[in-house]
Amino acid sequence: MGYATCFVCGQENDKGLHIHFHKDGENGVRASFLAEPWHEGWPGIQHGGVTSAILDEATAYVTFFMGVVAVTAQLQVEFQDPIRVGERVEIEAHPTKVTRRIVEVDASIRGTDGALKARSHAKMMILSQQQKEEMGLANLP
Numbered sequence: 033m034g035y036a037t038c039f040v041c042g043q044e045n046d047k048g049l050h051i052h053f054h055k056d057g058e059n060g061v062r063a064s065f066l067a068e069p070w071h072e073g074w075p076g077i078q079h080g081g082v083t084s085a086i087l088d089e090a091t092a093y094v095t096f097f098m099g100v101v102a103v104t105a106q107l108q109v110e111f112q113d114p115i116r117v118g119e120r121v122e123i124e125a126h127p128t129k130v131t132r133r134i135v136e137v138d139a140s141i142r143g144t145d146g147a148l149k150a151r152s153h154a155k156m157m158i159l160s161q162q163q164k165e166e167m168g169l170a171n172l173p
């Protein structure tokens with residue numbers, strides 16, 4: 033699923049996070065992740081950029097499963113509680129508003145006990161055929 037070389041989900045990206053996202057209900061997305069030592073910023077704490085990349089990807093998978101080619105135009109992240117190295121977290125995303133060109137998505141990361149670690153609100157812009165061509169994505173559905 034997704035793209036083999038993607039930094040977050042690509043199974044062929046040696047340096048990637050290798051997160052497997054799956055559909056949850058009609059439009060939702062779910063995944064799980066274990067923070068490793070090489071994902072830290074401050075000692076023992078997952079880097080906020082890694083957290084943001086995971087939220088961005090979960091958001092993108094909502095549109096991916098909708099069958100449109102979209103890019104993140106806006107991503108607003110709240111970091112609520114540190115994600116510790118060695119800690120498993122659960123990731124979830126779902127659409128909140130769909131218009132002709134923009135899909136708004138809420139995503140969250142929680143501990144296995146359900147405690148909120150981070151959440152985001154994003155706007156995904158659905159690309160026109162011309163934009164797909166300009167970005168080299170014309171061969172995608």
Ligand SMILES: CCCCCCCC(=O)SCCNC(=O)CCNC(=O)[C@H](O)C(C)(C)COP(=O)(O)OP(=O)(O)OC[C@H]1O[C@@H](n2cnc3c(N)ncnc32)[C@H](O)[C@@H]1OP(=O)(O)O
Nearest residue numbers: 034035038088089092093096102103104105106155157163
């Ligand atoms: C399977 C998973 C694959 C992995 C995917 C990972 C997801 C990603 O991280 S994608 C990479 C990161 N994102 C990007 O690189 C996107 C870079 N940005 C762009 O390419 C462009 O700015 C793009 C396409 C978002 C918008 O460009 P464009 O379509 O020309 O916008 P434009 O025509 O000016 O505006 C259209 C409307 O959207 C609005 N808009 C444009 N940009 C934004 C924005 N950033 N935020 C909010 N609204 C915006 C405009 O205000 C306008 O609204 P209205 O029609 O009401 O006036």
